[in-house]
Amino acid sequence: IIMSTPEGAGSGMKALEEMLDKKAAAGDGGEEKAESEAGGDAGGDKGEAGAEKAGKPKLTKAERREIQEKQRAAKAAAKGEAPPAPAAKKAAADQPASGGSEKAKEKGEDKAKDSKGSAGLKLQYDDPKAMAKAKRNQTVHRTEVQKKVPWFAHLPQYEREASLSSQLSERAENDIHPEVLKLGLKLADWLIVGGNNRTVAMLQAFSKVVMDYAPPKDHETGADMSRHLDTRLKPMISYLVACRPLSIGMGNAIRWLKGKIAHLPPNQSIQEAKDYICDQIEAYITEKVVFADRIISKHGASKINTGDVILVYARSSSVEATILRAHRDGTKFRVIVVDSRPKLEGKKLLDKLSAAGVSCTYIMINALSYVMKEVSKVLLGASALLSNGHVISRVGTAAVAMMAKQFNIPVLICCETYKFSEKVMLDSICTNELGDPDELLSPALENWRDVKDMKLLNLCYDLTPAESITLVITELGHLPPTSVPVVIREYRKEVTL
Amino acid sequence: MQAVSENNGSFKSSENPAYAQVEALVVKLKRRQLSTKDVAIETATALRKVISGTKGNNPKKLLEEVRAVGRKLAQASPAELTVGNIVRRVLFIIREEHGNAQQGSSDKVGDGREDGGSSRSTHAPSLGSVLEGDLTLSQNWTEEVPTNFKQLVSAEIVELVNEIEAIKEQVADQAMEHVHSNEVILTCGFSKTTLHFLKEVASRGRRFEVVVAEHAPGLAGHDMAKELAKAGISTTVIPDAAVFAIMARVNKVIVGCYAVMANGGITGLTGLHMVAMAAKHHNVPFVVCTGMYKLSPVFPHDQYSFNELKSPAEVSGGGQDAISRAVRVLNPSSDYVPPELVGLFITNAGGHNPSYIYRLLAEYYSLEDRVL
Numbered sequence: 001i002i003m004s005t006p007e008g009a010g011s012g013m014k015a016l017e018e019m020l021d022k023k024a025a026a027g028d029g030g031e032e033k034a035e036s037e038a039g040g041d042a043g044g045d046k047g048e049a050g051a052e053k054a055g056k057p058k059l060t061k062a063e064r065r066e067i068q069e070k071q072r073a074a075k076a077a078a079k080g081e082a083p084p085a086p087a088a089k090k091a092a093a094d095q096p097a098s099g100g101s102e103k104a105k106e107k108g109e110d111k112a113k114d115s116k117g118s119a120g121l122k123l124q125y126d127d128p129k130a131m132a133k134a135k136r137n138q139t140v141h142r143t144e145v146q147k148k149v150p151w152f153a154h155l156p157q158y159e160r161e162a163s164l165s166s167q168l169s170e171r172a173e174n175d176i177h178p179e180v181l182k183l184g185l186k187l188a189d190w191l192i193v194g195g196n197n198r199t200v201a202m203l204q205a206f207s208k209v210v211m212d213y214a215p216p217k218d219h220e221t222g223a224d225m226s227r228h229l230d231t232r233l234k235p236m237i238s239y240l241v242a243c244r245p246l247s248i249g250m251g252n253a254i255r256w257l258k259g260k261i262a263h264l265p266p267n268q269s270i271q272e273a274k275d276y277i278c279d280q281i282e283a284y285i286t287e288k289v290v291f292a293d294r295i296i297s298k299h300g301a302s303k304i305n306t307g308d309v310i311l312v313y314a315r316s317s318s319v320e321a322t323i324l325r326a327h328r329d330g331t332k333f334r335v336i337v338v339d340s341r342p343k344l345e346g347k348k349l350l351d352k353l354s355a356a357g358v359s360c361t362y363i364m365i366n367a368l369s370y371v372m373k374e375v376s377k378v379l380l381g382a383s384a385l386l387s388n389g390h391v392i393s394r395v396g397t398a399a400v401a402m403m404a405k406q407f408n409i410p411v412l413i414c415c416e417t418y419k420f421s422e423k424v425m426l427d428s429i430c431t432n433e434l435g436d437p438d439e440l441l442s443p444a445l446e447n448w449r450d451v452k453d454m455k456l457l458n459l460c461y462d463l464t465p466a467e468s469i470t471l472v473i474t475e476l477g478h479l480p481p482t483s484v485p486v487v488i489r490e491y492r493k494e495v496t497l
Numbered sequence: 498m499q500a501v502s503e504n505n506g507s508f509k510s511s512e513n514p515a516y517a518q519v520e521a522l523v524v525k526l527k528r529r530q531l532s533t534k535d536v537a538i539e540t541a542t543a544l545r546k547v548i549s550g551t552k553g554n555n556p557k558k559l560l561e562e563v564r565a566v567g568r569k570l571a572q573a574s575p576a577e578l579t580v581g582n583i584v585r586r587v588l589f590i591i592r593e594e595h596g597n598a599q600q601g602s603s604d605k606v607g608d609g610r611e612d613g614g615s616s617r618s619t620h621a622p623s624l625g626s627v628l629e630g631d632l633t634l635s636q637n638w639t640e641e642v643p644t645n646f647k648q649l650v651s652a653e654i655v656e657l658v659n660e661i662e663a664i665k666e667q668v669a670d671q672a673m674e675h676v677h678s679n680e681v682i683l684t685c686g687f688s689k690t691t692l693h694f695l696k697e698v699a700s701r702g703r704r705f706e707v708v709v710a711e712h713a714p715g716l717a718g719h720d721m722a723k724e725l726a727k728a729g730i731s732t733t734v735i736p737d738a739a740v741f742a743i744m745a746r747v748n749k750v751i752v753g754c755y756a757v758m759a760n761g762g763i764t765g766l767t768g769l770h771m772v773a774m775a776a777k778h779h780n781v782p783f784v785v786c787t788g789m790y791k792l793s794p795v796f797p798h799d800q801y802s803f804n805e806l807k808s809p810a811e812v813s814g815g816g817q818d819a820i821s822r823a824v825r826v827l828n829p830s831s832d833y834v835p836p837e838l839v840g841l842f843i844t845n846a847g848g849h850n851p852s853y854i855y856r857l858l859a860e861y862y863s864l865e866d867r868v869l
Binding site: 360366367368395427432444448451455461463 | 713774813832
């Protein structure tokens with residue numbers, strides 16, 4: 001697992017880190033303050049809730065609760081979910097807080113169900129009302145691009161934030177753990193790249209959050225923690241989403257973590273519960289990422305024979321591991337690394353492989369048809385595998401896979417099972433991530449913002465149709481791409497519990 | 498692959514004053530300094546000078562001169578098929594003029610001669626003559642030709658140059674039929690013909706969108722986007738890797754090419770094969786805007802036939818980030834797109850299916866000139 005923490009990451013970042021460390025030292029006091037504000041939402045929402053209340057006719061506590069229960073039951077009935085546990089309501093009743101904050105907390109729970117059911121994007125970015133509402137809750141405010149590309153109006157399109165750190169240093173609320181703040185900044189700057197790296201970094205940050213969790217008075221049992229921790233994590237998750245949209249694997253990991261927190265073994269003390277959760281996170285990372293990669297590289301290396309010419313694209317940690325493993329095993333083969341602008345991630349993979357002694361060729365994606373004739377296998381990584389067998393991966397993978405299939409070359413995808421998703425998608429436009437458009441710049445396009453009719457589009461992911469894929473290599477073995485829903489079903493208990 | 502040239506030394510300028518110009522052109526070709534259209538025009542001009550400078554009035558000698566010069570030019574840039582095309586066009590013009598002259602003189606003499614070979618029609622062999630007549634229509638080269646033969650040929654070559662200059666407009670004339678309202682067009686890199694094509698549609702007031710693939714490593718697509726945006730066309734620049742992803746929203750792919758092959762395929766920018774395959778996958782028509790001077794009587798079978806590898810420095814970068822010498826870096830100059838993937842050719846001679854292209858060869862080139 002490669003975690004790159006850059007040295008001298010800029011004075012802004014350093015200053016922020018110092019400030020955050022100071023805050024971490026202040027530590028427990030800060031956590032308590034956040035808890036006393038009650039309501040998992042950011043402080044802004046609470047103020048807003050108060051203002052709303054002032055405008056409406058004043059109802060008694062009981063009437064308000066009645067209305068809320070009706071609303072929640074209606075929503076639950078509409079969604080077909082089981083009505084929320086009465087324990088949650090009792091917790092709300094127990095809180096020694098004003099009615100307004102109680103309402104805010106319950107609203108917060110509803111919102112949690114609404115917008116972040118799977119920690120994914122259910123927020124409609126092309127709906128101005130929903131956006132205005134979400135903005136009030138946001139921990140950081142991202143500036144939208146001046147020129148939105150119309151085909152992607154339903155997705156967030158943000159400018160690269162130069163002032164993200166200063167926004168954070170100006171925040172008064174303390175509801176985001178410094179580790180998570182740092183992680184968000186690194187993610188926003190693409191300093192931590194790659195599905196596995198991001199997921200592991202996020203889980204490790206949350207592990208620290210759990211360790212530093214300080215319960216409010218009178219709520220010092222493990223059972224209480226499972227309720228509060230969820231609301232504690234919510235703003236942190238939305239902050240990470242604002243920094244950079246989560247990958248599907250990260251979403252799955254968060255859902256797993258929330259499941260684990262919600263189902264803590266009974267009768268544990270706070271410390272025991274904390275240790276339990278951290279151990280579980282550790283086990284998840286080891287099992288689902290580290291060991292999975294090892295097994296995948298073993299399976300993958302077994303597919304590489306003497307004299308093979310393997311084509312790889314951009315940079316995938318599991319593909320890298322597979323090739324290095326095969327090289328260590330002594331197989332004589334060579335690799336063609338395909339790369340593309342603007343990220344040029346293939347160069348880094350090339351450096352690693354050629355340093356290890358693998359014989360490499362390097363081309364840009366445009367030269368693909370020139371080399372395709374000599375390729376014997378194509379090895380690609382994935383960001384996620386969908387239920388209909390399609391693969392979400394770095395943009396350009398679809399073109400590589402399609403071309404290989406036309407030349408009748410087998411396409412092998414290396415993917416860990418935690419990246420399997422129940423979603424289905426038909427093209428790369430439904431869900432995608434739009435990166436910073438300025439990465440495409442060249443001297444000719446320097447003034448593109450001033451030119452009225454010009455837009456830049458920097459797609460991060462694309463969808464490879466299942467027909468282009470021959471085989472998926474996972475830690476469970478070799479599978480056809482259509483087996484994804486089977487795996488999800490068989491291992492569903494493991495994933496959500 | 499450059500064959501060893503028989504003419505290793507340069508032509509003696511005492512033999513023909515035009516050879517200095519030919520030498521200059523050879524240098525430019527070797528340095529790959531010219532665009533396709535410029536290659537065509539400069540070759541035609543140089544050959545015209547060669548013809549004017551040749552002593553005497555013997556058409557056969559003219560043919561040999563042109564052929565020798567043409568071979569030298571073609572060897573200077575073997576992947577640039579336009580050179581060979583123009584040379585063959587000039588040879589065709591000479592043969593045609595000679596045929597005309599023959600016909601003229603035979604008419605003057607009177608009773609139609611039965612020597613069918615010399616009364617060759619001014620156009621290339623039609624299907625009828627091919628099936629019934631003599632395939633190798635031998636011309637009677639020893640016949641006398643009018644004294645202004647060279648001027649006639651020269652005038653024809655000037656017409657050829659004018660035709661090449663006018664291609665942009667003629668192709669753009671058909672633009673309104675092919676681009677309709679609110680369409681999304683994908684194009685790749687920089688093609689002057691395509692740029693003119695799209696600008697024509699925009700100038701007539703039709704609103705549509707263009708997506709430009711930037712085409713690494715040269716980033717010619719950026720210039721194309723700038724020009725399109727200047728013309729008021731809504732443009733989006735995407736990296737080449739995103740072509741497959743965006744193809745779901747594209748209605749047509751319109752590109753230019755370097756050369757059109759006899760089987761209906763094209764040689765074009767690198768990455769065009771990938772774009773054409775993605776278009777086929779999504780059932781998007783792949784349209785090529787080109788001039789007929791790019792039509793070449795050659796058949797490629799793979800990616801390597803008319804390709805060359807450019808300097809890897811464009812790809813491997815420099816300085817700290819440079820790729821180590823131990824790594825093989827490939828930077829091909831063109832891509833071959835097979836005819837199955839091409840949907841339509843829009844040329845100055847109208848719109849054609851790739852399967853029709855071979856038939857047009859007979860319009861412009863003669864059988865004997867297939868191999869220079």
